[in-house]
Amino acid sequence: MNRDDCVALDERDPLAVHRRAFDLPSDVIYLDGNSLGALPRTTSARVREVIEREWGEGLIRSWNTAHWTDLPRRVGAKIARLVGAQPHEVICTDSTSINLFKVLASALRLQASRPQVSLSERRVILSERGNFPTDLYVAQGLASLLDHGHELKLVEPGEVLQAIDGRTAVVMLTHVNFRTGAMHDLAGVTRRAHEAGALTVWDLAHSAGAVPVALNATSADFAVGCGYKYLNGGPGAPAFLFAATRHLSALADDTFAQPLSGWFGHRTPFEFVPDYRPAPSIDRYAVGTPSIIGLAALDAGVDTILAAGIGPLREKSVALTELFIRLVEQHCSGHGLELVSPRDPQRRGSQVCYSHEHAYPVVQALIARGVIGDFREPDILRFGLAPLYIGHADVWDAVVTLRDVLASAEWQRPEFRLKGPVT
Numbered sequence: 001m002n003r004d005d006c007v008a009l010d011e012r013d014p015l016a017v018h019r020r021a022f023d024l025p026s027d028v029i030y031l032d033g034n035s036l037g038a039l040p041r042t043t044s045a046r047v048r049e050v051i052e053r054e055w056g057e058g059l060i061r062s063w064n065t066a067h068w069t070d071l072p073r074r075v076g077a078k079i080a081r082l083v084g085a086q087p088h089e090v091i092c093t094d095s096t097s098i099n100l101f102k103v104l105a106s107a108l109r110l111q112a113s114r115p116q117v118s119l120s121e122r123r124v125i126l127s128e129r130g131n132f133p134t135d136l137y138v139a140q141g142l143a144s145l146l147d148h149g150h151e152l153k154l155v156e157p158g159e160v161l162q163a164i165d166g167r168t169a170v171v172m173l174t175h176v177n178f179r180t181g182a183m184h185d186l187a188g189v190t191r192r193a194h195e196a197g198a199l200t201v202w203d204l205a206h207s208a209g210a211v212p213v214a215l216n217a218t219s220a221d222f223a224v225g226c227g228y229k230y231l232n233g234g235p236g237a238p239a240f241l242f243a244a245t246r247h248l249s250a251l252a253d254d255t256f257a258q259p260l261s262g263w264f265g266h267r268t269p270f271e272f273v274p275d276y277r278p279a280p281s282i283d284r285y286a287v288g289t290p291s292i293i294g295l296a297a298l299d300a301g302v303d304t305i306l307a308a309g310i311g312p313l314r315e316k317s318v319a320l321t322e323l324f325i326r327l328v329e330q331h332c333s334g335h336g337l338e339l340v341s342p343r344d345p346q347r348r349g350s351q352v353c354y355s356h357e358h359a360y361p362v363v364q365a366l367i368a369r370g371v372i373g374d375f376r377e378p379d380i381l382r383f384g385l386a387p388l389y390i391g392h393a394d395v396w397d398a399v400v401t402l403r404d405v406l407a408s409a410e411w412q413r414p415e416f417r418l419k420g421p422v423t
Contacts, residue, residue, distance in 0.1 A: 124152075
């Protein structure tokens, strides 16, 4: 395949029209949408509307007239369509880390409340060693706070299924690994967890908006996810949280099922009563006043995914990642790159990752040439292929640039070795 073939594929691509929905620099190939999604063209106008009309003119009246209080549920209902959930099971609020704290606490409390389960029997929070660090930190912090003898057990990805046993309280995994793009079998892991009496908490940060997720069809228990990656909600966008209906019902009368009992999670927040009474719905997972500007931007970003459809996006994602791997094999062999993403596309998210001894300066040299990927410790070059705005010709040009950077050894320039605070 040559570049003309890639251009021809783009011309026949039914999703190519969606690229025009994004405000991307013309001199950049953006392969970092798995870290921060691109800016939708509709976002600026939507945010201006919130700032200038709803806030500027409506002032505090807009909580009612612009229905600001409903926004966490409205955006959550849209995301529910992308992750295979019911509209009433998803809410947009807080950050992924805070949401993980809430649902992990709920899962542990549910386990402790089961009459047939002794707390001493189920103290293990099981995860993989390469999980995103904040998830592990949150689990460690919660276990320390509860002080009930919970332990975080870390295993290799291939050891998860056999590690689930009668001591496992919760299996906490990221569906698509941030460092390698490897994708867990959500259905298989959830089934094995339930067979052993454990509950599941899934982090969908690198899944939502990129790969199909079927939370209800797989009987998943809880999930969290990020709004600023494939959902294109902007830097620091609100995250989302899923709780299965059966657990919402089980927790309905439990005041402390969700430990961050803030006023927006109250059954009647504007009664301003001193005692906390949790909302019987997904609203109980709200805490403080929602970020309306952030939610408005996320709403516009989610619409870009819904406009294309997750099925077609996944099909194109597989095609792009397969092309990237094939071209690297053809043009970059002998330069020290080693594929760390699964070769099987069914086990891979929408990113392709390679290890290289000098990964950081190589990434910086690529960025200087207008190909923006990113670096992850200790030696990973990470390329996210968001199919809404990446085409086949982009993949060709990116791989050729990678070849040239490696062949010329320009990554050895001193400025490419200087690390900023964000890598």
